[in-house]
Amino acid sequence: MELFDNHKKLFTTATLLFVGLTWLVAISPAIRNQQNNKPLPAWKEPEQDVVKGKALFIANGCVACHTQQVRNVEMDKVWGSRPSLAADYAGISRTDFWRNTATLMGTERTGPDLTDVGNRQPSKDWNLVHLYNPRIVVKESVMPAYPWLFTIKKEPLEKDVVVNVPEAFLSKKEGKVVAKPEALYLLAYLQSLKQTSLPENKAVPGFLYPQQKKNAAGGSPAEEALADGQTLYAANCQACHQANGEGLPGAFPPLKGSPVVEGDNLELYVDIIMNGYDARQEYGAMPPVGTNMQFTEKEVTAIINYERSSWSNGAKNVTAEDIKKVMDVLQQKINTK
Template identity: 60%
Template sequence: MEFFNNHTKLFTTAFLLFVGLTIFVCIIPALNNQTNNAPLPFAQPLSEEAIKGKAVFISNGCVACHTQQVRNVDMDKVWGERPSIAADYADNHRTDFWRNTATLMGTERTGPDLTNIGSRQPSKEWHLSHLFNPRIVVKESIMPAYPWMFEIKEKKEKGDVSVSVPEEYMNGEKGTVVAKAEALQLVAYIQALKQTKLPGDAPQPVFLYKKTGELTTDGKSAAPKELNGAMLYTNNCQSCHQQNGEGLKGAFPPLKGSKVVLDENPELLVDIIMNGYSGREKEGFGAMPAVGTNNRLKAEEIAAIMNHERTSWGNNAKKVTADQVQKLMDKVKVTAK
């Protein structure tokens, strides 16, 4: 009992026990992890602007709704080319001596996973419009708007980055919406989020629990259902080109009445879907990502999307077949990385 009555011995023992546990439970495993895991050979470090954007991401609580981890289940294939591995997070460094930095893997996916968002959606214009008011590009979005990252000026000044905002989202205010430094930094961080390719000789993690085809009552595989082009368009294209196909003025070109969409030869449209396009940036339109490649769309899915675009909003072009699209995919090849 003398030990428990002697506060010096009691608190010294408790302190030494705490230090010992910290060393063996926290510090040694952390050092071991640093030894066993290194950044991937092709990993690109964050730029200074992106590092500041990461701080903005953290301060605004974005991790509460967005994860940065592609799980090894088949349903996560839309978020990355492969499941995430420990090396993806090995390049996180301490903020300073006293503070560690967040990995931002997240625990809840209310919004889309951001692991590979820099490849899925590289357009700065899209992200700025989305930050000002997510409903501009995704009508059903429940994400809050971040208008305090922008200011409205009567006239755009040299060096300002303006944002295309439809009149109905201006709340009656007049002028040009200009992104503040924190908005540009946040977008720089989001654009930097790209999944690093693994070396060719490295073991490739696989996605598990893939859904198999439906069976009929006699146990045979059911005939494939006709793909819903409107749904595929919604999932892959609508956030930029809008539900009505009219795009967003000054940011994303319209598909309604588009010469590319209506062309009898659909080769250019297939090329754009598979490889992306940046030829209209001088007109103020953002670069289009390689949607078909990034989302690993099959010829049947691309054909369904194209047919929706070619027959909707007053467009009346001839439909294409999956075989046509497959031949064109082989012809244009995939140059997107």
């Protein structure tokens, strides 16, 4: 056939077919997305520290393991309160003359998704310790350690940010671990990763493939609530307070035998969970985990009951109604402020 025996015609045809399809499925949709999507009204240009932190995130190839996309499927609900939208990425443009745009959506989730990590894990102390060596706070972690973002100083200055690293992880170096500016940039970037809230009149898009709620066939309601509490603890509290409830000396306080956990001051207890705590010098500040994660009274109850009955703790269980009352009181206090 003429077409097949003439190299010009053959290769031109193949090229045109390929370029045409490329235009159809790649370039034209890309251009349309770029033109039609605008950032959400609540979105703000990132600050200088955050930009530097993002550059470090890119340079160290963190995207190899961490995605930044909440898919519109129920299983991704743990990573954000709503699915990511095109508008979430619309504000990201070319990094510089040498480097391309970095939406950092990622294709592997060897580590957790980071879309909303600024809400989920905002603690400065935790993040710095975790960057120095993740296995200090999460024993099973396979994340690389980033000690080159820190220096060791014999006598740190007052303005230095000292990181409380247990001796076992210091590999016999003497002195205090001090965060370099790079570590603080990276921290600023991680803390800045929060889902932008949608405009008030906009409906939040739903998640597909909802999980079927399990029937109570497998166990009594009380047992289920406890199991739920363990899962919630593992997902939200364990990173700092550890699975054995003993915390990390000098960084995160123990919950095992804690007077707050075992005591009767439910208002203080719920207040700490919902709104954070920074009353004790020797420990890092606790972020408002409950508010960030939008805990319901049932979830708070499950966590409290898990903490009160685990390890060697043996305090009485609380009911969701009690907690609801306490939460309402707290909410009123905040509102009156």
